Amino acid sequence: MTDARYHAPEGLDRALALLDQWRHDALIVAGGTEAVPRTGYGPRHILDISGIAELRQLHAEGPERLRIGALVTCTMLATSELVHKRMPVLAHSALSVGGPQIRNLATIGGNVASRSPRSDLLPALLVLDAVVTLSRHGGSRRLRISEFLAEGSRDNELITLMDCAGGGGAAMQRLSMRRALAPAIASAAVLLHLNATRKGWSQVRIALGGVAPRVMRAHKAEAVLTHVPPFGSEFAQGVRRAGDAAREEANPVSDVWATSWYRRHVIGVLTQRALLQAAKAADAA
DSSP states (O other): OTTOEEEOOSSHHHHHHHHHHTTTSEEEESSOTTTGGGOTTOOSEEEEOTTOGGGGOEEEETTTEEEEETTOBHHHHHHOHHHHHHOHHHHHHHHTSSOHHHHHHOBHHHHHHHTOTTOSHHHHHHHTTOEEEEEETTEEEEEEHHHHHHHOOOTTOEEEEEEEEOOSEEEEEEEESSSSSSOEEEEEEEEEEEOTTSSSEEEEEEEEESSSSSOEEOHHHHHHHHTSOSSSHHHHHHHHHHHHHHHHHOOOOOOSSOOHHHHHHHHHHHHHHHHHHHHHHHHHO
16 A cells, blocks of 8 residues: 555546556445455546546435435435435435444445445345436446346446435334444335325335345245235234235345344345335325
């Protein structure tokens, strides 16, 4: 690290040109909350993109979509009236990240780029059907968040934008050892859309964190609930079955925070709680 050169481009075009030039030998930093663990390989160039103003945009796109620049911080997400109104599950998940000092620096782009299985933002972004824009010198491409989690970005690409779809009712449940500054033992995010008759679900999305090598959609749990009436005893039974299905889909590991058995048990409970909370929000929407 002693011979690394520091660069702080002011514009996106310049940053992408430098990244293209040093693609195999550059460390990109924005909030910098993960910079130290990633410097072990000795990058020769540190590319600080925190001054690129165009990546801090946060605005509405149509009645139910938000466009979120990669440098929008967790504090901005947690305190934005627009995010609270349209996508409260994202605001709630951002408030779970670290403590106030970390949230002031940590960016949505950095959180997504890490692809951490215990990310607080990724479960919410999965149920919000986020689309990631990856920019490079001379072009860009867009990937659904699930595709990005599977393949990641290329050496010459930079996450520049997140496009999220809200509506319906959403909720997130998270368990950790402490209220702050501790990774999630497990987490579940849910988004439910009532159909036009309000007698069934037009969309059911469930995402799980901390219980697999990467944050995942619980497709079997979603399928269980899709044809269950939204309210009453049948829905309560469907919620229990969906929690059981999420538990079966999980593939957790044991570590210093929890055993795999405990994580598997907890994720079923968190999924049920999130479903009940999301259903109430969908009914009120």
